[in-house]
Amino acid sequence: MNRLIKAELIKIATKPRSYIGFIAVAAIVLLIEFAMYADGKEYLSFITQALEQTFIIEGDFLNGNLVCFIILQTLIIQMPLMVALVTGDLISGEMANGTIRLLVTRPFSRNQILTAKIIAGSIYTFLLLLWLGIFALVFGLLIFGDGDLTVIKSDALVIIQSGDTLWRFLLAFGVAFISLTVVSSFSLLLSCLTDNSIGPIITTMAVIILFTIIGTLQVPVFENIKMFLFTTHMIVWRNLFDNPLDLELMYTSLGIMVLYIIGFTAASYIIFNKKDILN
Amino acid sequence: MKHKILLYILLALSSAVVGQTPNQLIMNVNSKFGKVQNYSALINMVFDIPGVTMQPVNGKVYYKKPNKFRIKSKGIAFVPKQNPYLAMANLSDSSSFVAVEAGREIVRGIQCRVINVIPNVQGDLVLGKFWVDPKGLLILKSQVTTKTNGTINLENYFSKNASQALPDKMIISIDVAKFKLPKALTVDINSKAKAKSKSDRGTGIIQMNFSNYLVNAKIDEKVFSEKLAN
Numbered sequence: 001m002n003r004l005i006k007a008e009l010i011k012i013a014t015k016p017r018s019y020i021g022f023i024a025v026a027a028i029v030l031l032i033e034f035a036m037y038a039d040g041k042e043y044l045s046f047i048t049q050a051l052e053q054t055f056i057i058e059g060d061f062l063n064g065n066l067v068c069f070i071i072l073q074t075l076i077i078q079m080p081l082m083v084a085l086v087t088g089d090l091i092s093g094e095m096a097n098g099t100i101r102l103l104v105t106r107p108f109s110r111n112q113i114l115t116a117k118i119i120a121g122s123i124y125t126f127l128l129l130l131w132l133g134i135f136a137l138v139f140g141l142l143i144f145g146d147g148d149l150t151v152i153k154s155d156a157l158v159i160i161q162s163g164d165t166l167w168r169f170l171l172a173f174g175v176a177f178i179s180l181t182v183v184s185s186f187s188l189l190l191s192c193l194t195d196n197s198i199g200p201i202i203t204t205m206a207v208i209i210l211f212t213i214i215g216t217l218q219v220p221v222f223e224n225i226k227m228f229l230f231t232t233h234m235i236v237w238r239n240l241f242d243n244p245l246d247l248e249l250m251y252t253s254l255g256i257m258v259l260y261i262i263g264f265t266a267a268s269y270i271i272f273n274k275k276d277i278l279n
Numbered sequence: 280m281k282h283k284i285l286l287y288i289l290l291a292l293s294s295a296v297v298g299q300t301p302n303q304l305i306m307n308v309n310s311k312f313g314k315v316q317n318y319s320a321l322i323n324m325v326f327d328i329p330g331v332t333m334q335p336v337n338g339k340v341y342y343k344k345p346n347k348f349r350i351k352s353k354g355i356a357f358v359p360k361q362n363p364y365l366a367m368a369n370l371s372d373s374s375s376f377v378a379v380e381a382g383r384e385i386v387r388g389i390q391c392r393v394i395n396v397i398p399n400v401q402g403d404l405v406l407g408k409f410w411v412d413p414k415g416l417l418i419l420k421s422q423v424t425t426k427t428n429g430t431i432n433l434e435n436y437f438s439k440n441a442s443q444a445l446p447d448k449m450i451i452s453i454d455v456a457k458f459k460l461p462k463a464l465t466v467d468i469n470s471k472a473k474a475k476s477k478s479d480r481g482t483g484i485i486q487m488n489f490s491n492y493l494v495n496a497k498i499d500e501k502v503f504s505e506k507l508a509n
Contacts, residue, residue, distance in 0.1 A: 050456045051331070051357065054428070054483065058338070059355035148354040155459055159333035159355050243332050 001116065004108055008120035012086060015093075021082030021128050028078065029071050029135040033143060036067050040144075047152055063147030064140035065165045069241065070152075071136040072172065076235060079176070080183040081205050082128060087121040088187035088200035091272065095195040101277055114272050118265065121188060125180045133173055151241045158243055172237040175254070179234035182257050183208065185264035186230075192271040230260050301378035301394045304411055309370055311416045312444040317343040317498045320445075323488040324356055329457050329481030331357070340489065345371065347503045359451050359485065361428040366421065369404045370396060386410050386419045387436075403427055417444055429454060440492055448488050455483040 012018050036043070040062045048057060091114075094100035103113060149165045151158040160168065183204065190200035211231035214222050226232050236253035239246055299307065322340040326333050338352030346368035350358045362368075370376055381393040389412050396407040403425045410420035417437055424430045436448035457480060 050459075051328075054360060054453055054455045055357040056360055057355065058350060058352050058358055061355065150355065155457075156330045156332060159331065161334055161354050164334075243334070 001112060004112060004116035005119050005123075008090075008116050009123060012120055012124055015086075015089070017089070018086050018124065020085060021079075022131055024078065024082060025075070025128065025132050026135055028075060029132065029139070032071050032074060033067060033139060036062065036070070037143060040067075048157075051157075060145075060147050061150050062144060063149075063162075064137070064142070064144040065147060065149035065160075065162065065169075067140040067144050068136040068169065069149060071132075071140070072176070072237070075132065079128070079132070080180060080208050080234070083121075083125050083180045083184050084187040084201050084204035084208075086124050087184035088191050088204050089197040090117045090121055090188055091191040092194045092200050093191075093197040095277075096197050104277060110273050111269060114269055118185070118188065118268075121184045122181060125184055126177060129173055129177055129180065133169075137169055149241070151238075158241060160241060160243060168240045172240050175237040175240065175250075178254060178257050178261070179237070182230050182234065182260045182264070185261045185268065189264045189268045189271070192268045192275065227256075230257060233257050299413065301380045301392070302373055302376075304392060304413060304416075305370055305376070305378050305394060305396060305409070306373050308409075308411055308416045308418060308444070309367060312367060313344075313371070315342075315344070315443055315445065316495050317341075318445065318492055318494045319496070319498060320489045320492045322350060322352075323490075324350070324352070325486040325488070326357060326484075328357060328483040328485075329455060330459075331483075340487075341498055341502045343498055343500075343503065344368075349503050351502070357483075357485065359428070359431060359453055361423065361425055361431045361453075363431075363433055363449065363451065365425065366396070366404060366407045366409075366423045369398060369402060370407070375400050381408070384410060386412075389415075389419060391419055415441060417441060440489075443492075443494060445492055445494070446489060448486065451485045451487070453483050453485075454480055456480055 044061045045052070048061065051057065091100070094103060104110060108116075146162050148162050149160040149168075151160065186207070187200050187204040190203050191197075194200055208231060211229040215226055215229060215232050233253035233256050236250055236257075239250055239253075319339060319341050322338050323335055324338070325335045333355070336352045336354055336356040338350055338356060341347070341349045341351070342364065346362050346364050348362045348364055350356065376399055377397045379395045379397070381395045384391050384393055391410040392413050394409045394411055396409065398404050405424045405426055407424070408422040409418050411417070412419055415437070417435065418433075419435055419437075421433045421435075422430060423433070430453075432452040434450040434452075435446040436450075437444075438447050440447060
């Protein structure tokens with residue numbers, strides 16, 4: 001099994017597209033950090049100007065924790081697409097190249113092959129998040145320093161003391177991993193259904209964009225279906241930065257995401273096991 | 280002119296009714312606090328500001344006569360722009376204001392004289408209303424209106440430092456605009472729409488708890504001139 005996982009990781013590592021996510025994350029994060037370094041105070045003064053009419057604000061809003069939070073918020077749409085770029089290709093890429101025939105003739109069951117691909121996909125997702133964490137949080141703290149985190153919402157400011165932020169960020173990355181696993185399992189399912197690598201990637205992107213739009217629209221007709229869309233629950237990491245924590249909402253969202261992962265993965269096993277390999 | 284005559288009649292009447300004239304009372308209160316040239320103290324601030332959720336903040340507070348006031352905290356804190364000692368600083372000269380008695384009220388079980396203060400000289404202070412404990416010579420409650428920062432309500436709670444007119448607790452109420460930003464700016468894309476409130480303003484309350492007063496010890500001027508982070 002370890003050999004299979006290692007082989008899958010080597011396959012991922014040898015594909016140039018696997019590095020697009022890392023390059024994009026680094027570029028976006030560095031761009032945001034540069035922008036915040038150059039004009040962060042001005043950006044924040046626009047946000048706090050209503051409060052500054054009445055209060056003197058003691059302390060510094062602009063710090064590594066805030067920059068990391070802004071980055072996480074900005075990348076929430078892009079990260080799933082970067083994951084799908086790799087995980088959507090895991091089966092369909094082999095089908096398109098014709099290498100799947102060679103793979104299934106080796107002395108491993110189809111379940112083992114798929115399990116190795118899922119684990120390799122998860123390792124890729126984890127590494128991408130770790131990369132994001134290093135660039136967003138570690139670099140953010142090094143450049144801007146530590147301080148109280150100001151969570152900027154459209155109708156509120158939540159200020160979290162600096163000593164209370166690290167565990168929230170670590171848990172947020174954990175929740176983000178579960179969110180991205182939903183995307184990777186969904187794209188893997190699509191990958192099992194098709195014989196070309198572009199289809200699952202594009203379809204995953206389209207579904208995420210569609211679901212996000214439905215989630216954003218404040219239209220009553222969509223209110224009842226929003227809770228069934230996995231994109232609604234993928235942003236639950238944000239609730240870790242509320243005070244007090246809405247644990248019920250968090251457990252519900254995490255539960256729904258785990259159910260999605262189980263459902264997509266189970267369907268992938270069934271489809272992959274029954275798949276006729278004709279090419 | 281008519282107003283001034285009316286004011287002097289009111290003043291004469293009030294002084295006849297009670298022992299101390301409103302002016303004398305204010306001056307006595309001021310002279311009691313006047314013994315404090317400066318102080319530093321530990322402060323714990325609890326915030327209840329519309330649209331802002333934050334935990335209590337600890338810091339240090341510095342005051343220097345006549346009206347230098349600065350709170351320094353390790354983290355983010357919201358301090359009212361209006362200095363809570365501004366009114367006192369403006370009332371140090373008895374010729375600079377007119378005090379008018381506006382009745383008596385019981386504040387936290389203490390019979391207080393309500394004194395309205397109108398400054399004679401052009402300045403930031405527009406109007407002050409003070410609920411004064413005539414026995415303790417302490418301002419238990421005040422409402423101060425300034426040109427630059429509007430109206431602010433203060434409640435002072437005294438205990439062990441009452442002899443120096445230094446409160447152990449101060450509650451400041453202030454009118455604030457409710458926090459609102461476009462969702463596109465905050466990337467708050469999936470937040471649920473809340474029921475719209477009728478008013479776009481609310482009352483912000485800041486509770487300041489003072490402890491470990493260090494009175495009339497040397498305070499470095501730099502404390503007041505250091506630039507704020509924001």
